[in-house]
Amino acid sequence: MMEQNWPPAVEFDADLFRQIAATRADILARIASAAQGVGREPQSIRLTAVSKTQVPARIAAALAAGQRIFGENRVQEAITRWRGTRESLPDLHLRLIGPLQSNKLAEAMALFDAIETLDRPKLARLIADSALKTGRMPEIFVQINIGEEVQKAGIPPGEADAFIAACRGEYGLNIAGLMAIPPVDSAPIPFFVRLREIAARNGIEHLSMGMSGDFVSAIACGATLVRVGSGLFGTRV
Numbered sequence: 001m002m003e004q005n006w007p008p009a010v011e012f013d014a015d016l017f018r019q020i021a022a023t024r025a026d027i028l029a030r031i032a033s034a035a036q037g038v039g040r041e042p043q044s045i046r047l048t049a050v051s052k053t054q055v056p057a058r059i060a061a062a063l064a065a066g067q068r069i070f071g072e073n074r075v076q077e078a079i080t081r082w083r084g085t086r087e088s089l090p091d092l093h094l095r096l097i098g099p100l101q102s103n104k105l106a107e108a109m110a111l112f113d114a115i116e117t118l119d120r121p122k123l124a125r126l127i128a129d130s131a132l133k134t135g136r137m138p139e140i141f142v143q144i145n146i147g148e149e150v151q152k153a154g155i156p157p158g159e160a161d162a163f164i165a166a167c168r169g170e171y172g173l174n175i176a177g178l179m180a181i182p183p184v185d186s187a188p189i190p191f192f193v194r195l196r197e198i199a200a201r202n203g204i205e206h207l208s209m210g211m212s213g214d215f216v217s218a219i220a221c222g223a224t225l226v227r228v229g230s231g232l233f234g235t236r237v
């Protein structure tokens with residue numbers, strides 16, 4: 001059944017479209033120049049537009065500007081916003097970048113193309129079981145608590161190798177990447193470098209790191225996905 005929440009009930013706003021299209025073009029240009037600055041292919045870096053809490057008009061403008069990869073941090077909000085969109089947008093790509101509760105796992109596995117926040121053994125087991133049952137397996141990233149902050153989710157850096165090995169060995173998961181959010185109050189580069197080192201020694205290809213304020217440095221440190229919210233859409237409501 002077609003869901004009735006898409007296209008969103010918003011009028012096309014030409015000014016908003018021009019503004020978001022220009023901002024997106026600027027971000028893509030900065031991504032390309034950051035990549036070239038360190039001898040990397042600009043196409044090796046994907047822009048995730050973090051659409052959490054944004055109003056439908058801004059998201060519609062980003063879609064009209066050609067953006068297809070979106071990041072959400074709450075499963076329920078993502079379902080409300082994106083459910084029913086795939087018929088009209090087959091190339092839409094949705095990434096979960098916020099914590100995943102076990103009771104939302106089935107819905108998350110059905111909706112998302114990538115889950116960036118695998119952060120505990122129980123979740124690894126549930127993901128593996130769900131994929132066996134449904135045949136659907138999103139890209140899986142392990143979240144690392146790179147600054148070892150008590151308030152943040154993620155595997156502590158010192159336990160990362162063992163956790164990744166268990167995900168692969170015990171649960172048969174393909175770990176496509178690592179994700180981290182460095183501490184807000186310190187320079188992010190040492191944390192980006194540390195995340196890259198964990199990925200390198202574990203043979204992991206993708207690094208989701210860098211947000212509105214620091215995606216250029218993250219690319220210099222090896223990011224393959226950057227997560228930009230307010231820098232693209234404007235301040236969250």
Ligand SMILES: *Cc1c(COP(=O)(O)O)cnc(C)c1O
Nearest residue numbers: 050073097211212227228229230
């Ligand atoms: C909100 C959020 C972002 C985007 O942050 P901005 O500073 O608005 O670009 C990126 N990553 C995660 C995990 C987030 O929750």
